[in-house]
Structure formats: structure tokens, C-alpha cells
Amino acid sequence: MQESLFSFLGENLQLFLTYTGVYNATPGHFIMIAVGLIFIFLAIKYEFEPMLLIPIGFGILIGNIPFKDAGLQIGLYEQGSVLNILYQGVTSGWYPPLIFLGIGAMTDFSALISNPKLMLIGAAAQFGIFGAYVIALQMGFEPNQAGAIGIIGGADGPTAIFLSSKLAPELMGAIAISAYSYMALVPIIQPPFMRLLTTKKERVIRMKSPRVVSSTEKIMFPIIGLLLTCFLVPSGLPLLGMLFFGNLLKESGVTRRLAETARGPLIDTITILLGITVGASTQATQFLTMNSIKIFALGALSFIIATCAGVMFVKFFNIFLRNGNKINPLIGNAGVSAVPDSARISQIVGMEYDSTNYLLMHAMGPNVAGVIGSAVAAGILLGFLG
């Protein structure tokens, strides 16, 4: 009797052991857990995009807890599991447009409206996307995969997730992690190239103060912006539609509560869900591949190309502008979206050379134009390659 009880308990214990994380762990799981911990460390210690890196970092930990595939419906990729249900917002692409709604409701386009020529900088910086696309093709990626990788250069996490979920879902985890990592590393990546491509004289150019923009102009902007961009690139509708809708909620002045919800609780909720599920999607077996390493390299390249394209475009543009109307090329980097970090970089680098030259407001122009530009670029890629 006792013997059978002990053997029964022993068998059960053995079975239980096969279910533990320790039993199912592989070196890949530990590598990914280390990556997650690095993300959390960077977010807390250096405050690199903490709102994103903490959910993503913790998501990586969640996604890399090893377990036995026994149909317990616990893993992100198991249909019907809680994580899987939350992940549907990513796979079916409805988290990013909701984030764009919030971004629209919190973005002030005044800087852009007061000096509309800054929009062109936002367009020029999108060269990073297509530069990376060209290189990705040469590295052997399929055109749809190259398009999804290239969008990292747009420096816009939701856009990157939206496009990659449509064009190359198999690469989405690596693309999202890469995009958010480099967005967090904007303060490290951009300044050397900004200094390299500008002269001391150019760095101290003072720009005219932006004029006060009327509320009518602010209301007209999202309406005209939507009609124009979406008539041109209808495939950008999910992102641009929500971006401009959010902005109209903000600027109309009569939907304050809706705007506050969109830029507050709604975007926070979606950011949490998006971050945690994207992080959890990076399971070692899916993520630790040569393609991921290539994507990280391409992501860095796309950021560099975008920064250089923005700065160089301003220098080129200045040739045609009269003295007094010239643009400080240090705001060229801000065309890569990454709102508002890249605009802050313009300000910080600018102040190194002239402590009374405030570029932040000017840099916000190309910065928000970059958001529009990257969404348009995503629409084009989706239209061509989807």
C-alpha cells in the first residue's frame, strides 16, 4: 500500500517536474530574459523611453518563461490563451491606429502650421525607410520583408508594428523591438551625425520666432491633412485617419472630454497592452535567429540614413532661402518622428553651440511632419507590397 503510494507520488512529482520552467529552459530563454532585463534597466536607470521599454522588457520576461507545450493555453501563440487574445490587437493591427488617435489628440501642430515649409523636412527624413529597404533587398530579404524592415527608419513604433503585421508578420517581433530600441537610443545615435554634417556657422543659425496660429487654422489642418494624404495614399487611412481625428478632437474645442480620454487613459491602456504583448511575442525560439540580427543592423542603418537625409535636406533647402529665413540644419534630424525625443536632441545639440538659441519649438515642426510622413510612407509600402 505504502509502496504504491510512494511510487504514485514519485510519478506525479516527475510529471510535475516536466512542467516546470527549469526543466524546459534552453539557453535561448536565458538570453532573451537577459535582453528583457537590459530593457528594464535602461528604462529605469537612464529613463530611455520608460513608457515603452518597461512594458516591452517585462513582456520579454513573460514571453520567455519556458513551459511544456501541453495545451494549457498559457502561451502567446496558443489560440485562446489570455495573452493570445490580447495579442490579436497587434496581429490584426488595431492597437497602432488607437495609439495614433492618442498621438493626434496630444500633438500640437502649431509649429508646423506656422512654418509649413518644415513639412518638407519630415518628407526628406523618410529616405531612411527606403534606404533601409534597398539595403534589406540586397541582404536577401523578400520585397515585403524589406518594406517592413525599412519602416523602422520612420522611427515610429506603432507604424512599424502596423506595417510589419501586414507585410511580414513573421518578423514583427524583431522589427518592433528594433524600432523601439533605436527610438530609445536616439540621444546616442543622432548627435554624432548631426555634428558631422554641419558646420559651426550652420549650427548657430537663428530661426524666426514662430507666429501665433489661429484656432481656425488648427481646425483646418486635420481636415485638410486627412483629405489630402488619404486621397493620395488610401492605404494609410487606418493610421492617418485616426491621427487627424484625434487632432480634430483636440483642436475643435468642443470635444475636450473625448480628446482627454484619447490622449490619456486610452493611449495608456493601449500602450500597456501593445508593449507587453510585443515583448511577449519575442519568444527565444522565434526571435533568436540570424534574421533578427540583420534586422537590428538594418534598423540602426535606417535611423542613421534618416538623420543624415533630414540634416542634408535642410542644408540643400537653405540654398534657396533668403538670409533671415534660413533653417538651422540641426532640426533636420527631427524629421524622423520619434516625437518628441528627436526634437529635444535638436535643442540640446543646438544649445551646445549657442546657449540662447532655442530650437525646440522649430524642431517640433519637422518632428510632427515626420509622423505624417512615416504614416504616408507606410501606406505606400502597404499599397505596393501588401
Added chain:
Amino acid sequence: MKTIRKKTGLLLLLTLIFTAGVQAQRVTSMRINEVLVINADNFVDDYGKRSGWVELFNTSAGTVNIGGCFLTDDRNNPKKYPIPKGDVLTRISPRQHALFWADGIASRGTFHVNFVFDPDKENYVAFYDTDGKTLVDEIVIPAGQKEDISYGRRVDGLEEWIYFTKVTPSTNNLTLDTNEKLDNFKINDSWGIGMTLSAMAVVFIGLFVLYVIFKQVAKLSIAASKIRAKKAGETVLSDGGDISGEVLAAISAALYELNEDVHDIERTVLTIQKVKRNYSPWSSKIYSLRENPRK
């Protein structure tokens, strides 16, 4: 009163437009998609029998319930086969298919109609809405059909009808094993230069047009503000683009805060001293009562 009438009219109009949109997601979205008249050595039904079949396709992005609609092979009898209501299988998912067996034995189930095809002459099939009057779709299958070759739309839901030697019951008529778009890009634009140039051109055009429009809007806005200021008897600044002192002060304060963005870590002290609190909102009645709605 007039305003109320106007509002009611507007509401009715919107309701009409909205319901018209809803209708588009209903049975009117169904299409007869593929028909096999002579089933000699092909797909078998649940009873292991072979017979002709009709495939319907839901062209919409919403689920459509075809329960209560009608299938017929007789122009004079639109209600010949009423599709039973209450069967969960008659809810056709978006872009999905439903297959009906033309075996003439309706007692075999929802998807067995009470007519058969005549292999010697042309056959007519129609699908009617639940009222039995509204024709949703119809097709005449030419006479002289061959065994195991179906007649269907080249692409699901589209107009062109062709013969299929490879029949596709309950699935897409056109299945792709390659992506034509991507293949074209691979062949014609292997370096990605064409894509880069065309896409950058589109991005630039989009933002350039936006720039042109808002340049003009800005001019109009400045002119309008000058006129308003003149009317009000205010002095117009030579440079209308100046920012007010308060805004500049706010920006400066924000920049100062940015530069001083270092948090003080305050010392925390653990104490056991009891905090005296005579009043607690938990015990207050006012928080548990609803306020009267304000008009």
C-alpha cells in the same frame, strides 16, 4: 419647432443612409459563385453521394445569415427551395462559401435543395432574398456541360465566368501560389531604386501640397487678423509672427525644466506615529449619494 423638424429630418436621413449601408452587409452581398452540373467522379456529400452543387459566396466583410432566403432553378417559382432558418451553419462568415447539393432530396438537410440539374439542357439558378421577391443573384449555366468541370466566377464574387477543370467547392475559385506583385518587384526592381524614387516622390508631393495649402492659409489668416485688429483699433505689430511674452515665458520655463530634469530623491522616514484623522470620506454620506443632474 422648425429646428426640431430639421433635426428629425436629418436624423431620418442619417438613419436611412446608415441602414442602406447595413443592407450592403446583408444577403445582397451573396453571390452564386460556382456551379457543377454533372458530378461523375468528384466531390461527395455527407451521405457519400455525388450530385451537382451550387456554391454561394459572401462578398462582404460581415457575417451574413442566409437562413430564410431562397434558391431556385425555376424563374416562375422564386421560393422553390427555402433555406431553413435557425441553422447555425447558414451564418456565412466574411469572404466565405456555402455549398448546396442539387440532389433533389431536401430532407437530407439544410444544404440539400429540392431540385436537380438537367445535364442535357441549360440550367438556371437564382438566389432570392428572404421576401422571395428581391433577386440577389442569378446565373444561366449553358447547355452541354462536361463531367466534373464546373462553371464559376474566375475570381470569387467578380463578374467574369469561366470553366474550371480543377473544381473548387467551398473554397476560393482563384488560389495563388505566388504573389504577383512581389514577383514583379523582384524581377523589375531588384535594387529597390524604383520603389524608393516613386515612394519618396509620393511622400514629397503629399507634404508639398500640404505646405502650399497652409502657406496660403497662413497668408489669409495673417491678413484676417490684421483686419480684425484694425477694426478693433489695436496696433498691428510690424511682424505679425511674433509670439507673445507669456508664451515665450512658458517656453523658457519648459526649457529650464527640461535642463533641470533631475529628480530629487527625498529621504523617507519610517514612523510609527499615528496620524490623527477625525474625518474620513468613507464615513461621509455625501459621497454615497448621487448628485442631482444639472440641466
